[in-house]
Amino acid sequence: MTGRQACLRLLDRCVLAKDTHGSTIRLAPPLIIEADQLDRMCDQVGEVLTPDAD
Structure with missing residues (x-):
């Protein structure tokens, strides 16, 4: 999973995060x-x- 994919999944769970490198x-x-x-x-x-x- 990429950092971006993880951040999008966290956003679906109301947790804000920023992907940085990979x-x-x-x-x-x-x-x-x-x-x-x-x-x-x-x-x-x-x-x-x-x-x-998920």
């Missing part, structure tokens, strides 16, 4: 993010990056 993605959560929001983002990234993700 398979690299950049995440930039706000400095004032709550723990539950960070957990949700990490869960979504994990689901997108698993080989059998």
